[in-house]
Every structure is written in C-alpha cells, then in structure tokens.
Amino acid sequence: MNALGVGIGWRPEIAGFVAGLPGLRFTEVIAESLHHPDPELLALRDRGVTVIPHGLKLSLGGADPVETARVEHLARCAELMGSPLVSEHIAFVRAGGLQAGHLLPVPRSRESLDALTANIRRTQAELPVPLAVEPIATLFDWPDAEFGEGDFLTELLERTGALLLLDVANVYANAVNRAEDPIEVLRSFPLDRVAYVHVAGGIEHEGLYHDTHTHALPAEVLALVAEVTAPAFLLERDGDYPSADDLRTELDAIADAAALPRIT
Amino acid sequence: MGLAEDQEGLVRALVAGAPVPPGFDRVRVGAAARALVRKRAGEAARAWPALAIETEAFCVWAAARPTRGSWLDGWDFAREHRGSLPSEGLTALVLSETLWSYDGTGEPRRRRGLRFRRCPGGVVVGLGTRARIVPLV
Numbered sequence: 001m002n003a004l005g006v007g008i009g010w011r012p013e014i015a016g017f018v019a020g021l022p023g024l025r026f027t028e029v030i031a032e033s034l035h036h037p038d039p040e041l042l043a044l045r046d047r048g049v050t051v052i053p054h055g056l057k058l059s060l061g062g063a064d065p066v067e068t069a070r071v072e073h074l075a076r077c078a079e080l081m082g083s084p085l086v087s088e089h090i091a092f093v094r095a096g097g098l099q100a101g102h103l104l105p106v107p108r109s110r111e112s113l114d115a116l117t118a119n120i121r122r123t124q125a126e127l128p129v130p131l132a133v134e135p136i137a138t139l140f141d142w143p144d145a146e147f148g149e150g151d152f153l154t155e156l157l158e159r160t161g162a163l164l165l166l167d168v169a170n171v172y173a174n175a176v177n178r179a180e181d182p183i184e185v186l187r188s189f190p191l192d193r194v195a196y197v198h199v200a201g202g203i204e205h206e207g208l209y210h211d212t213h214t215h216a217l218p219a220e221v222l223a224l225v226a227e228v229t230a231p232a233f234l235l236e237r238d239g240d241y242p243s244a245d246d247l248r249t250e251l252d253a254i255a256d257a258a259a260l261p262r263i264t
Numbered sequence: 265m266g267l268a269e270d271q272e273g274l275v276r277a278l279v280a281g282a283p284v285p286p287g288f289d290r291v292r293v294g295a296a297a298r299a300l301v302r303k304r305a306g307e308a309a310r311a312w313p314a315l316a317i318e319t320e321a322f323c324v325w326a327a328a329r330p331t332r333g334s335w336l337d338g339w340d341f342a343r344e345h346r347g348s349l350p351s352e353g354l355t356a357l358v359l360s361e362t363l364w365s366y367d368g369t370g371e372p373r374r375r376r377g378l379r380f381r382r383c384p385g386g387v388v389v390g391l392g393t394r395a396r397i398v399p400l401v
Contacts, residue, residue: 143287
C-alpha cells in the first residue's frame with residue numbers, strides 16, 4: 001500500500017469529523033456496513049480518499065469453510081470503493097451454528113493453521129485485491145499451543161502470501177495480559193509484511209487490559225507506534241466518541257509518534 | 265476431538281452457559297464471556313433505544329442465551345419484560361409486533377392487511393407494511 005499517513009476508521013457517528021480532516025488520505029470502513037453505503041462515505045471516495053473495507057464476520061479461523069456470500073461481499077466492497085486491499089481478522093466468530101458476537105482467538109496448532117490457510121486461500125481466490133489479516137486481542141488463550149504468536153503468524157503469511165494488518169493495541173493488550181514484553185512480542189512478528197497499522201484505546205478492568213476502542217489511547221500503545229515503520233496508521237474508535245478536539249489530539253499523537261505529517 | 269468441536273465447545277461456554285472446556289483459564293474465559301454479553305447489551309440498546317435497556321439486567325437475562333442478532337435480542341428481551349417496560353419501550357414493541365409476526369422462534373415475518381393493537385395512550389394501526397400510532401384522547 002502507498003504511504004497514506006495517518007487515518008481514522010470511518011463510522012457514521014463521526015462521519016462529519018472524518019470528512020472535515022484537512023489532511024485525510026485514507027480511512028477504513030466495516031465491510032458488513034457496506035450493504036447500504038453511506039453517501040458521506042462515497043463522497044470521501046470520490047474526493048480521492050483511499051477507503052479500505054475491513055471485515056468482521058468472515059470467520060477466517062473457523063473450522064468450516066468461509067461462506068461464499070461473505071467473501072463475495074468483501075470482493076464487491078473492494079470494487080465499490082476502488083480499494084487497494086481489504087482486511088479481515090485471524091479469528092473465528094461462530095461455531096456449531098452459534099454466533100460468538102465478537103472475534104475469538106484460534107488455537108495455535110497445526111490443525112488450526114491448516115484451516116486458516118485454506119480459508120485465506122479461498123478468500124484470496126475471489127478477491128480482486130490483496131488481503132491483509134489482523135491478529136486480534138484476546139483475554140484468554142487456547143491450551144497446548146504448538147507455536148508462539150510470532151511464529152504462527154510468520155508461517156501463516158508465508159503459506160498464503162497475505163499481508164499483515166498490525167494492530168499495536170492488540171499486541172499491547174495480549175502482552176500485558178500474558179505478562180510479556182510488548183516490544184519483544186512486536187519484534188517476533190513478520191514486520192516486513194505490514195500493510196498498515198491499527199491503533200486504539202482500551203482500559204484495565206478487573207486486572208485485565210480490555211482493547212475496547214471506546215477509551216483513550218494509552219501512552220504504552222503510542223510507544224509501540226514509534227517502534228514500527230509502516231505506510232499507514234489508522235485510529236480505531238468504535239463508541240463513546242470524545243470531542244473533536246480529543247480525537248484530533250489522538251490523531252496528532254499518532255502522527256508525531258510515527259514521524260508522519262499531522263492530518264488535522 | 266477436532267477443531268470444529270473444540271471451537272463449538274468454547275463458543276458454548278462463552279455464550280450459552282456451558283462449562284469451560286478443559287485446559288482453559290476459567291477466570292479469563294469468564295471475563296471474556298462478560299465482555300461479550302456487555303457488548304451485546306450495548307448493541308441491543310442501540311437497536312432498541314426506546315427500551316432504555318439496563319445493561320446489568322440485560323446481561324443476566326442474556327448470559328446463557330445465545331444471540332441471534334441485536335434486533336431479536338432486544339425484541340426477545342422486551343417481550344419477556346413487557347410488564348416493566350417504559351411506555352416508549354412498550355410502544356416500540358407494539359409497533360414491531362404490528363409490523364411483524366414473531367413469537368420468539370424462527371424469523372419475524374411481515375404481517376399483512378389491516379390490524380390494530382393497544383399501546384400506551386393509544387392504538388397502533390397497521391396497514392400493509394406500514395404502521396402508525398394513533399393517540400386516544
């Protein structure tokens with residue numbers, strides 16, 4: 001992906017704020033919300049802002065094959081928005097006919113790696129553009145891991161040729177909750193495959209760090225931004241929206257940490 | 265057990281009140297289950313603003329009841345708390361019941377024809393795919 005600098009995830013609640021950012025060159029939109037594209041988002045696209053569809057419900061890490069209709073929708077999103085790539089998660093969201101309601105971690109086993117590989121290849125076969133996959137934040141892990149997180153990811157990207165959507169807030173959350181050093185974890189990731197970077201806030205609750213996307217950006221997450229070289233950094237905010245000034249301050253902090261131009 | 269069964273076992277523990285599968289940290293999985301149901305409460309509240317859903321009450325109600333999406337979550341919750349809904353919430357429920365036929369199982373189906381239902385302070389009149397509230401003075 002081209003060097004697009006700092007962006008913010010497009011959400012209907014902050015559409016006006018996003019459209020009013022003078023230096024904005026890219027944004028991301030939830031793919032499942034693009035069945036009825038918002039005119040304000042289409043206006044951004046028409047203005048030349050790069051829009052990346054970001055899927056939540058493909059369940060690439062599920063034991064079952066990805067649903068054809070969901071893959072086709074992701075492909076249509078890329079065509080509609082003229083996107084250079086699309087992204088999804090290394091996660092599963094349903095099993096046995098039950099919806100989990102959020103992204104769940106996959107076991108780091110050979111069997112799981114094979115299932116993910118097959119699903120990513122099935123998806124890539126239908127997409128008109130490259131796919132970037134994002135390792136998630138999780139409050140718990142599966143027992144009996146056969147790989148470390150970095151090795152699992154490296155193997156997966158080598159097998160599939162997929163790009164990495166690196167979420168430094170997820171790296172931070174998992175490292176803190178596993179009592180690991182976030183910078184060491186980050187360095188174990190295949191950073192040469194990074195397409196772009198997610199940045200988000202969270203909060204500690206009952207002794208665990210929750211990657212909520214509805215709280216302020218912690219300094220520790222910003223510190224990880226400074227550790228990564230990437231063409232683009234995107235702030236994800238999904239609710240409890242703060243004032244425009246507070247959002248601008250967070251975007252500026254990301255730009256400064258990444259040594260990129262401010263977009264505000 | 266294979267991956268499919270393992271994943272199903274974990275999801276059942278998280279959203280259907282099933283026991284946590286062996287080997288997992290029960291405290292952590294419990295924390296994740298609570299985070300999931302809180303997120304679900306927020307989504308149901310956004311889908312049904314008139315219900316003024318109270319998060320804790322929703323979480324208790326939903327903990328062992330897998331979701332079928334925020335629309336039906338809010339609808340099922342409202343139906344089972346019909347007697348204690350605020351009047352705007354009861355009106356929203358009656359409006360939906362006028363538009364759609366849904367008894368808590370299967371998918372809602374559009375109602376047809378002319379029909380009337382009592383709501384707080386008035387009547388909901390449904391005709392075809394539309395419904396409106398008529399106040400009674």
